[in-house]
Amino acid sequence: MTTQAEALSAPQVAAGSGQGLLSWVMTVDHKRIGIMYLITATVFFVAGGILALLMRTQLAQPNATVLSNAAYNEIFTMHGTTMIFLAIMPLGAGFGNYFVPLMIGARDMAFPKLNALSYWLYLFGGLFLFSSFVFGGAPDAGWFAYAPLTEKLYSINHGMDYWGLSVLMLGTATTIGSINFVVTTIQLRAPGMSFTRMPMFVWMTFVTSVIAIFALPSLTTATLLLLLDRLVGTHFYNVSAGGSALLWQHLFWFFGHPEVYIMILPAMGLISEVIPVFSRKPLFGFMTVVYSGIAIGILGFTVWAHHMFATGMAIGALLFFSANSFIIGVPTGVKIFSWLATMWGGKLNFKTPLLFAIGFVALFTIGGLDGVHMAVLPVDWQITDTYYVVSHIHYVLFGGAIFGLFSAMFYWFPKMSGRRLSETLGKWQFWLMFVGMNLTFFPMHMLGLLGMPRRIYTYADGLGWGIWNLIETVGAYLVALGILFFLINFFRTMASPPTNEADPWDAFTLEWKAASPPAPYNFAEIPSVRSRRPLWDEKYPDKADWKQGE
């Protein structure tokens, strides 16, 4: 009987996949959780951006009074904490959640309920952190919260308690999510998808998750000890009672350095998906790029004290960290060459995803070179804690991670929503962001060399800093305009009727085989895979990868 056969063959639809708000709250579907991550993270990104605009407005002129000293401290602390923990990491996790199962041909993550828990912990942690503005004052000792400034004696209000507790929640969310990604990647790949045939974004998410599993515990220890000091009265960081101020820095940066790779590797994976599709060529040197990611991950655990060059460590230790900080540039360079080699000789399709990806390569290279400069000890002793560092971190995190994430956003928007974002608005956004970003952050190199320290709420007239700060503020507003263009693009696109194109970019990987947006169960039949570009093989059987002498 047809109806019986139909009833038997239609896969059961998971709970929490219907319509209505409650179905979203109850969902364990990785695609919905991914969307919730992306939307929440974008809201936090905008919030962090507004905090940045406030800072830039205050700094545009010497001796400005837009923000008080105390307010400024809260704002730069919240800006850093928000961008790192509430924007960049969850944006990566959002794309990972949505696309890792699709790209490996699975129906969901290995632990769907834990996946939901990760998201809600993240949301709650973020809201808890921001509630500090209302309940007695936001944290104000910097996003890396150095002890003993953060001890009860010096940070009297509860701001740092909010920071510590939300960091613990967010760290737990990340750890749970990482465990989920690791197990999903090991266990749920489609038949034929060996590790050598797994897409680069899946690989980088996997490596990132392993790094996170090893690195987050150090942050947990550091933060737990800080909270114990503040709330119970222990003396881990209190030198006069036998504690150590440097202990915080070691524990924090043992996490903090791998953390920057946790932020950048997924974005590197993302542009490694976009560049091949928009160059019409497979990624150059695939497994070597994978290995570079692994090497970066391991070496990332051996360089942490390059954030501590000015703390009076012994020269042998300093040289060790300096040397390793140079070495870690090598695998990164390998990746950059791979992206360039992929584009070389390819048929480039200059749509917005590719523009952001190329932007990543250019801007991340600048930021990476800044890092190599700072690995030189005498240079670092001069420019540590100046605007040179601020320039470096924003070139790699904004020019790098954020540009990579926008590349993915434009690339995968059709898959998630069934509609393409406007190319015109996208290009406007790209150029505004690219020009704005360089205007904002390039002059910071000069300011750093001129000696302007970071985290100061104002500066004197006549130092020659005013003109650069003004230019930077203009740049920041251009960036903000670009983001505004994105928001307009988003809402206009969502208001327009869907076109439901499954494969608008003629792409290579499995997620484009599913519908746009995919059915709750992703694939009616689990696909099987014969090469690294399974969809390409299917669409162009004469030119299939597995036929090329494999």
Place this chain on the structure above:
Amino acid sequence: MTASTASPARFRPGSTAKVGLLTIIASEIFFFATALSAYFFLRLEHPEWSLPAQTPTGLLVPSLNTLLFLASALVIWQAQRAIAADRRRAAQMALGLTFVLGLIFIGGQVFDFSQSGLKPDDAAFGGIFMALIAFHALHVLAGMIYLGITFARARLGDFSADRHTSITLCAWFWYFVVAVWLALFGALYLV
């Protein structure tokens, strides 16, 4: 499209739950490793810290406790062997005994700490000692909750020679907390 086979020599962990638990254990090992590193880092500044000079009760209670805890690892190993041979009652009893030994261990720790006169806000030593023991005790408690649930399920007949992943997972977690204790015992009491 026919499937091509994956590499024959590929490592097959067996089950998603096992891979999941191993990953959780890996994360927790790094947690204890960083906490212990913090202890040793502080200790570098303080050559005067050395147990048992700091604790009036000396080594007797902690050592007995450690032996008991080691014994509990052997007991839960017997539970694994028993269920693999389908000796269900033996497995149940072994799980229950492990639980009891865990309880005695926690009790011994609480007793020893209360006798030591150490307070968390004394100086850094009191704090780090207490923190390490407390973090470990929390993990033992988590293990005991898991043990309790597994014991109850065993009583209800959930497990057999072919189906006993939960007992395996429970045992692995227990070996982990025992191994961490050995490291802590060595670091805090012997070195």
Place this chain on the structure above:
Amino acid sequence: MYPGLSLLLASEWTWEPSVLIGLAAVTTAYVLLAGPGRKAFRGSSPISTGQQIAFHLGTLALFIALTSPIDEAAETYLLSAHMAQHILILFATAPLWVLGVPEWLIEEVCRRFPAAARVGRKLTQPMAAFGIFNVTLIAWHIPALYQASLHSDGIHIFQHLTFIAAGVTGWWPVLAAAQDSVPRAPRSVQLIYLILMVFPGLGLAVLLTLSPRVLYPFYQAAVSAGVDPLGDQEAAGILMWFTGTVAYLVPLTHVFYAWVHDLERADAAGARAAAAAERSA
């Protein structure tokens, strides 16, 4: 820069008869094994030149460790020299010896001593091997134990023997010849193993390097020789740090590409089988 350099250069070679005889015996045994002695072993094949060189280099490393000026400096004034000695044993001799042992020798030994084979298999399981290597490494750095090895020759010899044993055990899962009697780990497990091996040594090295005080009172004697013991301790820490972390990248690179090669070969074999099935269908 390196405080102990002039002292090291001024130290003498130590020609200890037991060491020389022992190393000569090991070398002779291996040369015989590679030559006429092979016939005594079932299923033996010629030992490749690479393997023979590896083994002999391992013996050479041990020779340098135990007879060169490093040895005298290690037993008198320089922790850094002692560290270099141990590093030669753990990171040169042990892995090179494991590389140099042909698979037919392992299989024959296990056939004649099945109990030893069983024990060997258990000890070289990745988790057990990891534990044995790292616990041995860490335990000998406990001040009380390290001091004991400096004050007593017998304990010192025992220490070196345990390092050789722990080193061979630790490197076995990654470097042993492919055979089924005491097998090495699958390539993917080797990758995880090597990554995890970085961390225990890292922790130890960090503490040693950043310590504000001399941890092994024996080496306070360095002061009388004009060397700052704390600076030397730091140098020792850096040496351990470097070998214990960045040096693992060398075997890791090899294992990664070997793993990729295995996967690609298996994928190709599967593709050929699928194509054949399609043609015959």
